[in-house]
Amino acid sequence: MKNTLIFLAFLFASLNSNAQILKDTITKTVEKPKPLKIHHAEPLYLDLIRDLGARKGEKELNFGMGIDDYKEYMSYSGFMEYEFAVANRLGVEVEVPFKFYQDVGGVETTATPQNRIEGLKVATQYTFLVSEKYQTSMAVGYIQEFEFSSFSSIDHHGKFLEGILYNPIFIVAKKWTPNVHTLLYTGPVFEQHLDSNDINTIGQVNASFHYSFAGGNFIGLETNMEFMKNESSVTFRPQIKQKLSNGLYLGFVTGIPTEFKEKGVSFMTRIIWEP
Template sequence: MNIQKKLVLLLVLALSTYASAQVTDAQKDSLYIQQVEDHKEPYKVLHAEPLYVDLIRDLGARKGEKEWNVGLGLTDNLKFDSYEALIEYEWAPIDRLGLEVELPFTFYSPNGTANDSIPSNQLNSIKIAAQWSFFVNEPMATSMALGYINEFELSNFRNFGKPFIQGNIYNPFFVVAKRWGNNFHSLIYTGPMIEQNFSTKKFHTTYDINTSFHYMISGTRNFIGIELNKTIDKRDFDMTVRPQMRLGVADNLLIGIVAGIPISRENERLSSFLRLIWEPGHKKK
């Protein structure tokens, strides 16, 4: 009888421990979501932001939010390797409006043998952008935004200043994001890219459809997920699959790691991308 009682007590203890662990995870999720949304005006819904084609600012941004990003990437092309680097600053001057300035660089090196046809290194463009969250619904855990990116395309370093600005890219976009329960996140980012070449006076239009799905780890800002970057260029369709993860290194410092796997690109092979995210003024609650 004593042995039976001990077994029953151990079973009850194990079940109660498991149940408390499950409650703890749920409480962590609820507490972190509440930390972000915290029932202040204006309302804000926690969403996982993709790491490669990122947003201008959090959906439902609140006045005073700001963030620095530094990105480093490597793409293995058939004839040469390309290294990308970017510096961007984003901030919210008023509630629900995000602004961004970005400087993207690209550097090239021969892949195996010397090749005179590789492009010249360059500061690709000066990008300025705005994003307005026009719909934020906490009960539905859904947010929507409209935005616009303008890129002043610059000449490469080999011909720098001849001319200084050689073209412009007009890029309006639409974003809709939905959180499913506490952990699962989905997002669609889409819009046309209209490129104008000042010397030829010609326009070239492509259309991007970027979708992402993420699982956010309980009680943290860490997540794992996948980003699908799709481009339609007349009758040509390209897609790159980008598995990714984000880790919190410090309270106000995050690191994002992205791999790129092209599905239907003729000249591009595997790629990788690293994003450092620093949020000055961010305080743990």
């Protein structure tokens, strides 16, 4: 009798184990495969709202600091940025940029802007094409930024908002070889001034070329072009991205304008964390 009970217990345990294995096999079989995603090197200065072809649940946290030489004053900028893929190929972003200014040589001028939190930027991006054959991804997006007033204007006039930026964007990226990447990021920026309700239009064309290495490291060149009425500007931004540990990267960017009339060389560093 004792041996019979032991045999039955063993048989029950074996059947239960086999049933669990069968259940796991069926679950894995019916699970949908992850959508195709092509790795494209992402520019560091004007980065994307989320990876092209992002998969649901992917997220990223960015911190950055920069220094700009405006001849008559220095600008110290920074930002905090959170990116999240709410669905496959659909990403959202929230960013808070800020700027502080210092007169050159301690001489105060009227050209020096007031210190401020730049505003609140919210954005979304959808990758509508991922082609494995052509190693190409395309996306559309939209950025809206609420421009805050300077600390001085808020204190003395109670003026909180200065303007609103509306920026639809189009992105196309191609991976030519496992190491060579190109990307085009373009779209108009409509800047509405709330005091006068005037709207300025700025055309943006941003092209980048990167050579990537193992682990997500790369070196590259980002070119930022802006067009406004009878004015235009071009800034070249050589850059490098280095992996520090799993999910943690550090990027360095130098800005070199083609003309040094009002602005000199700039520097920016970006810390990228993918939890």
